[in-house]
Amino acid sequence: MADLERQPHSPAPDSPGEPSAELAEAAARLRVLTGALMRRLRAAGEGSGVTLSQASVLSRLDRDGPATTVALARAERVRPQSMGATLAALEETGLVERSPHPSDRRQAIMSLTGEGRRQLADVRRTREGWIARALAERLDERERAVVVEALGLLSRLTEED
Amino acid sequence: MADLERQPHSPAPDSPGEPSAELAEAAARLRVLTGALMRRLRAAGEGSGVTLSQASVLSRLDRDGPATTVALARAERVRPQSMGATLAALEETGLVERSPHPSDRRQAIMSLTGEGRRQLADVRRTREGWIARALAERLDERERAVVVEALGLLSRLTEED
DNA sequence: TATTGTTATACTCTATAACTATA
DNA sequence: TATAGTTATAGAGTATAACAATA
Numbered sequence: 554m555a556d557l558e559r560q561p562h563s564p565a566p567d568s569p570g571e572p573s574a575e576l577a578e579a580a581a582r583l584r585v586l587t588g589a590l591m592r593r594l595r596a597a598g599e600g601s602g603v604t605l606s607q608a609s610v611l612s613r614l615d616r617d618g619p620a621t622t623v624a625l626a627r628a629e630r631v632r633p634q635s636m637g638a639t640l641a642a643l644e645e646t647g648l649v650e651r652s653p654h655p656s657d658r659r660q661a662i663m664s665l666t667g668e669g670r671r672q673l674a675d676v677r678r679t680r681e682g683w684i685a686r687a688l689a690e691r692l693d694e695r696e697r698a699v700v701v702e703a704l705g706l707l708s709r710l711t712e713e714d
Numbered sequence: 715m716a717d718l719e720r721q722p723h724s725p726a727p728d729s730p731g732e733p734s735a736e737l738a739e740a741a742a743r744l745r746v747l748t749g750a751l752m753r754r755l756r757a758a759g760e761g762s763g764v765t766l767s768q769a770s771v772l773s774r775l776d777r778d779g780p781a782t783t784v785a786l787a788r789a790e791r792v793r794p795q796s797m798g799a800t801l802a803a804l805e806e807t808g809l810v811e812r813s814p815h816p817s818d819r820r821q822a823i824m825s826l827t828g829e830g831r832r833q834l835a836d837v838r839r840t841r842e843g844w845i846a847r848a849l850a851e852r853l854d855e856r857e858r859a860v861v862v863e864a865l866g867l868l869s870r871l872t873e874e875d
Numbered sequence: 876t877a878t879t880g881t882t883a884t885a886c887t888c889t890a891t892a893a894c895t896a897t898a
Numbered sequence: 899t900a901t902a903g904t905t906a907t908a909g910a911g912t913a914t915a916a917c918a919a920t921a
Binding site for chain 1: 734737738740741742743744745746747748749750751752753754755766767769770773790791792838841842843845846848849850852853857858860861862863864865867868869870871872873
């Protein structure tokens, strides 16, 4: 793997409107990191009974309380159709339940069941557990603070339209 | 969306072997952020002719030079079969080409074509461009430094077995 | 007309299993 | 036996388009 001939990098374009080479490099690293994290998260939850997007919805219902399909889709930044599919799977396995909206009969309020809460505790142990453990064991206090601040900054960047 | 009744959080478990509530919170935020970034990256490259994983491979071939399927799979942390599919698509559209390994006839060396290089420049403008621009325009100098350091720290966490 | 939600369909990404060819 | 790579198949995740019911 290391004995292959090297090719030079493409020359940095750096024309007026372009971002600096350092920022382009940071962007590329963020792209790679995102893919790696995604695969780690998926792998960490294998055989747990809930998929990654299902786990995300359970987590949100616990944090923010019962909500409609469209509200959940907006919160998770997916299409209502995608959220509908995720919720249908959760409902079928009894982790969430729907109740009618008091005044608007188009809407249905989705909420966690007791079993959903139990599964969520499991998700937190297994899927998010490796991240929490890695943060605890492999970073020092200052590094953890850096990561936590970066989470806030990057979330801000993804949340604007 | 805001008029729905609130439910309290689940009580924090915090038993001896468990990570602290703050780290669990950070882990959950990282999970959400990862999903959001993934979707943004995918959406940013729509209609560009190359998919996200293809773009990732083009980028790596440019950075590290020609490589075999297995080497690329290891570098991108996917199975050789998954990498094989990505490379087959890139080869079919003429963005990479294969040449025989000088001594081992099982192996094939994949490298960027001229067209692959052109596409890569495009990918950098479009797909990574929004990140680079967001970093440049919406963060100040210190915040950018925090993000860059966090990228390194988190990459370290994903890279260990 | 606008909004909520569903159904149908398709594509990307990745995985496992089973195989061939070469070392 | 071990390694490089391919083929076949499946599941997760998401999207767009078209629709029905309700507001």
